[in-house]
Amino acid sequence: MITALLGFAALIALCFFGFRVGFATLIVGFVGFAIERGTSASLAMVAQQVAEDAQNYNLSVIPLFILMGIFVYRSNISDDLYDAAYAALGRFKGGLALATVIACGGFSAVCGSTLATAATMSKVAMPQMKGFKYKDSLAAGTIAAGGTLGIMIPPSVPLVIYGITAEQDIGLLFIAGIIPGILLVLLFLLAVMITVYRDPSSAPDAADLDPVRKKQAIRGTTPVLVLFVIVLGGIYGGVFTATEASGIGAFGAAVIAYLRGYLRSYEEWRSCLVEAAITTSKIFIVLFGAVVFAQFINLSGMPYDLLDLVDELQMGPLQLVAFICFIALLMGMVFESIGIVVLLVPVFLPAVSILGVDMIWFGIIIVLVTEIGLITPPIGMNAFVVKSVLPDVRLLDIFRGVVPYIFALLIGLLLVFFFPSIATFLPEISR
Amino acid sequence: MTGSSQTSSGVRRLFYRSITALETFSSSVIFIMMFLTFADVIGRYVLNKPIFGASEMISALLALAIFSGLGVTNARDEHIMVELFIEPTRKLLSPFIYEIVIQAFSVSAMLLIAVVLFEHALESYTLNSLTVVLELPLYYVTGSIALLALISVISQMIGIYYKFHDLRNSDVKK
Numbered sequence: 001m002i003t004a005l006l007g008f009a010a011l012i013a014l015c016f017f018g019f020r021v022g023f024a025t026l027i028v029g030f031v032g033f034a035i036e037r038g039t040s041a042s043l044a045m046v047a048q049q050v051a052e053d054a055q056n057y058n059l060s061v062i063p064l065f066i067l068m069g070i071f072v073y074r075s076n077i078s079d080d081l082y083d084a085a086y087a088a089l090g091r092f093k094g095g096l097a098l099a100t101v102i103a104c105g106g107f108s109a110v111c112g113s114t115l116a117t118a119a120t121m122s123k124v125a126m127p128q129m130k131g132f133k134y135k136d137s138l139a140a141g142t143i144a145a146g147g148t149l150g151i152m153i154p155p156s157v158p159l160v161i162y163g164i165t166a167e168q169d170i171g172l173l174f175i176a177g178i179i180p181g182i183l184l185v186l187l188f189l190l191a192v193m194i195t196v197y198r199d200p201s202s203a204p205d206a207a208d209l210d211p212v213r214k215k216q217a218i219r220g221t222t223p224v225l226v227l228f229v230i231v232l233g234g235i236y237g238g239v240f241t242a243t244e245a246s247g248i249g250a251f252g253a254a255v256i257a258y259l260r261g262y263l264r265s266y267e268e269w270r271s272c273l274v275e276a277a278i279t280t281s282k283i284f285i286v287l288f289g290a291v292v293f294a295q296f297i298n299l300s301g302m303p304y305d306l307l308d309l310v311d312e313l314q315m316g317p318l319q320l321v322a323f324i325c326f327i328a329l330l331m332g333m334v335f336e337s338i339g340i341v342v343l344l345v346p347v348f349l350p351a352v353s354i355l356g357v358d359m360i361w362f363g364i365i366i367v368l369v370t371e372i373g374l375i376t377p378p379i380g381m382n383a384f385v386v387k388s389v390l391p392d393v394r395l396l397d398i399f400r401g402v403v404p405y406i407f408a409l410l411i412g413l414l415l416v417f418f419f420p421s422i423a424t425f426l427p428e429i430s431r
Numbered sequence: 432m433t434g435s436s437q438t439s440s441g442v443r444r445l446f447y448r449s450i451t452a453l454e455t456f457s458s459s460v461i462f463i464m465m466f467l468t469f470a471d472v473i474g475r476y477v478l479n480k481p482i483f484g485a486s487e488m489i490s491a492l493l494a495l496a497i498f499s500g501l502g503v504t505n506a507r508d509e510h511i512m513v514e515l516f517i518e519p520t521r522k523l524l525s526p527f528i529y530e531i532v533i534q535a536f537s538v539s540a541m542l543l544i545a546v547v548l549f550e551h552a553l554e555s556y557t558l559n560s561l562t563v564v565l566e567l568p569l570y571y572v573t574g575s576i577a578l579l580a581l582i583s584v585i586s587q588m589i590g591i592y593y594k595f596h597d598l599r600n601s602d603v604k605k
Contacts, residue, residue, distance in 0.1 A: 018517040018533055020510035023540035030543060047547035054494040054576060057486045063461055063496055064468060240472055243489075247468025254465075273458030278509065280461075281500030286511055288544070334513055378515060 004302035007032040011293070011343075021339055022282075025289030032296035049291045054284070057243060059164060062283055064246035065155040067276040068231075069112035071253035072224060074272055075260045078120045080220030081106050086128070087214040094196035094203040096132060097142045100125040101188045104143065108150025109181070110224055110253075112157060114374055118147030118382045122389035128206075135202040138195055140393045141401015144382040145188065148374045148409075151337060151367055153181035154232060155246065158337040158370060161287065162363040165294070165345045169360075170242040171235040172427040176360045178232070179422050180368060183415065187408035195404050223259070227252040236430055283338065290342030303350040310351050317355040318417075321362060324348050325369050325413070332373020336381060340370045364416060364423040372409045375402040446589050450506050453586065457499035464492040484565040491572045498579035505541060505587035508534075508594065527598060534591045541584045548577035 007028050014024040026046070034042035053059065085099035085106070092098060100121060108117035121143045129139035151158055154174035163170040196203045209217075231249040234240045240248065257263045263272070297303065310320055324344065331340045345366065352362055374382045383398045416422050471485035482488075504510060521529045552573035560569040 014536075015513045016516045017520050018512055018514070018529075020508075020512050020533075020537050020540075022510060023537045026543070027536070027540050043547055043550070046543065047551040050544055051494075051548060051551050051573060051576070054497050055490040055572065056493070057490045060464065060468070060489050060493045063493065064465060067461060067465060239476065244468065244472045244475075247465060247472055250465045251469040269462070270455070270458050273461045274454045274503070276461050277454070277457035277496055277500035278504050281457075281497050281504045282509065282511055284497045285501065285504075334515055336511065339511070339513075 001300065001302050001305045003032060003035060004297050004300035007293075007296060007300070015335070015339075020285075021335075022285035022287075022289040025286070025293040025342070029289065029293035029296040033292070033299060036296070036299050045295050046292055049295060050288050053164075053287060053291055056164070058170065059160075059284075059287075061155070061160055061170060061242050061246040062157060063276055063280040064243070064250045065112055065157065065160075066279050066283075067272065068155070068246065068249040068253040069110065069116070070272045070275050070279075071250065071257045071263070072107075072110045073113070073116055073120065074268070075253075075257035075262045077110075077220065077224055077256075077260070078103070078107050078124045080217045081224075082121070082124045082128075083209060083213055083217035084221045087209045087217060090206055090209055093200070093205070094138075094192050096125070096129045096134060096206050097138055097192045097196070097203055098189055100129070100139075100142045101146050101149075101185060101192060104146025105149040105153060105181070105185045105188075106221075106224075108147055109153035109155075110228055112150060112155060114147045114150055114382055115385050117150055118144055118385040119389050121146060122386050126390055132206040133204050135199070135397075136393045137397040137401035138192075138202045139401070140386050140390060140398045141403070141405065142188075142192065144380075144386045144398055145191075145375050145402045145405030145408075147382045147385070148371045148405075149181065149184055149188070151371045151374070152177050152184055152364070154178065154235075155242075155249065156367065157283065158341055158367045159363060160242075161283075161338050162341050162345060162367060164287070165290065165342055166349060166359055166363060168363060171245075172360055172430065173363050174232065174242060175236050175426045175430055176364050176423045177367070178426055180364055180412065180416050183422060184368075184371075184409065184412045187412050188405055191404040191408040220260070223256045224253075227256060236426070238430065286338055286342065290346075293343070294346035297346055303347055306348065307351040307354060310355070315355075317352075317357045320348070320351060320355060321357060321365060321417070324352070325365060325417075328366060328369040329372060329376075332370055333376055333378060335373070337367065337370035337373065340373065341366060358420060358424055360427050361416075361420045361423045365413070368409070368413050368416060372406060372413070375406060375409075443593065446506075446586075446593070450503055450586065453499055453502040453506075453582070457496055457503065460492050460496040460499060464489055464496060467492070484562075487562050487564045494572060494576045495579065498576045498583060501541075502579065502583035502586045505537075505583045506590035508537070508587075508590060510537070527595070530591075530595065530598065534594070538584065538587055538591070541580070541587055545577065545580035545584050548573065548580050552577040 011028045015021055030042050030046055033045055082103040085102035089095045089098040104117055104121050154177045159173045160170055163173050231245045235245045263269055328340055377399055386398055387395050471482045475481035552570050555573045556570040
């Protein structure tokens with residue numbers, strides 16, 4: 001236990017000082033394992049873990065869903081998505097902010113990147129909201145928070161990472177994320193309404209969208225929605241596995257991008273594929289580090305010591321999960337979602353599973369908590385991305401603007417926590 | 432332009448070309464992966480004729496995509512990091528020393544990966560291990576990823592060299 005705690009302390013210190021997260025976890029895991037079992041055993045363990053994970057068929061969902069997201073992102077679908085949402089919600093009070101939530105949810109779901117969503121929507125939605133004199137805090141806060149929605153709405157990379165770490169079915173995790181994802185969108189819409197109700201001057205009335213543009217927007221978004229339904233419907237209906245769905249998704253997104261006038265040159269293809277390869281390698285180096293670190297943690301006996309502690313304190317499953325959520329919330333202030341999942345899950349896995357916690361539900365809870373970390377200070381990556389795209393908006397306004405959404409996320413967390421069927425209902429049917 | 436600066440810019444050009452080659456390789460691998468997965472699904476569910484050994488090929492392609500992509504990521508030092516305390520630490524240590532410590536650590540970690548992968552490849556070569564479905568020698572894949580890991584260490588070191596070079600030049604200009 002002491003070695004593991006020292007390992008954690010060393011890892012957190014290294015990460016804080018700016019050492020690359022993947023390399024830091026790998027080295028700490030390697031050294032820790034070597035201290036416990038010797039250098040040659042540790043070398044063999046690193047070789048086995050890295051070689052196995054690099055060739056894990058189930059993990060090929062990561063590059064393919066990333067590629068799908070990049071194709072969708074590059075095909076400039078964001079304008080149409082925003083306009084389609086605007087057409088539906090623009091007439092309501094705070095309609096542009098409501099439309100931003102829907103567009104962010106839709107875009108981040110297919111694009112898969114919270115940061116790309118925040119950056120893109122800053123360019124698409126902000127000028128419109130500025131034009132109608134929306135307050136900066138409402139406009140920028142909505143964009144920063146809306147970008148986080150994609151983490152829960154499948155296909156989601158953090159859910160894949162959780163599935164691999166906890167050895168859970170990735171398809172079921174995707175299905176489990178659907179209702180909580182929709183719930184969060186609804187809570188965000190509610191947050192906009194309450195904000196506008198409390199301060200009507202934050203969202204003056206906007207003009208209705210031009211009917212021609214309305215039609216164009218609906219026509220433009222339909223293929224992406226169809227692709228989304230095929231990918232998720234295929235997994236849900238048991239027609240294909242998550243890996244197969246990712247291949248269909250990437251190919252379908254390429255076709256959509258082509259039909260929209262993109263991916264018509266070698267250079268366009270190349271830049272999308274290179275971006276996918278680089279993002280994949282970045283994620284995998286963190287994953288390699290995580291599996292090596294997890295081996296060290298398991299060997300140190302920490303998960304079983306924690307189990308004894310849980311037993312001693314007579315903690316129930318809900319208390320334990322609440323405790324884990326608390327740690328994840330603290331970690332979320334500094335670490336990004338993948339880092340939290342790979343560091344936290346292996347440590348608590350034995351205790352959580354022995355207490356009979358539904359591992360699909362637990363995955364949704366953990367990923368939801370990491371979503372909160374994306375907009376909470378001091379790091380709140382999405383807030384910083386919005387700030388970098390919109391330098392005129394004060395960071396303080398963005399952080400002030402995300403407060404209602406933090407409450408919405410916390411309410412969502414509590415709802416999923418106390419009503420697990422929100423996450424487990426669909427997977428149970430599909431089983 | 433002096434002879435040494437001409438050589439230096441020539442080496443830099445060669446480095447950028449190598450990175451471009453790695454990019455092309457990784458992008459081709461990802462493209463094949465996408466196409467193969469799609470074709471396998473269509474073959475399996477529409478034509479009732481899946482591609483033999485597709486999952487094994489996709490697994491191998493995944494490994495190649497990761498390690499060729501790593502070559503590019505390492506050269507540009509684009510890895511995930513926690514940025515909260517970077518600036519204060521840089522100022523505390525001086526940017527130059529800070530970068531040396533951070534990059535030396537990254538190179539050590541990457542070198543560790545390359546070494547263990549070479550050992551793994553050597554072991555699969557010695558044991559003449561075969562893949563389960565296609566029965567191809569396993570060292571084709573393990574050897575390739577070990578080689579790509581080594582290339583990514585080299586690209587990382589050259590990238591760091593140029594990072595320091597640029598850092599020193601900016602210091603001189605100041």
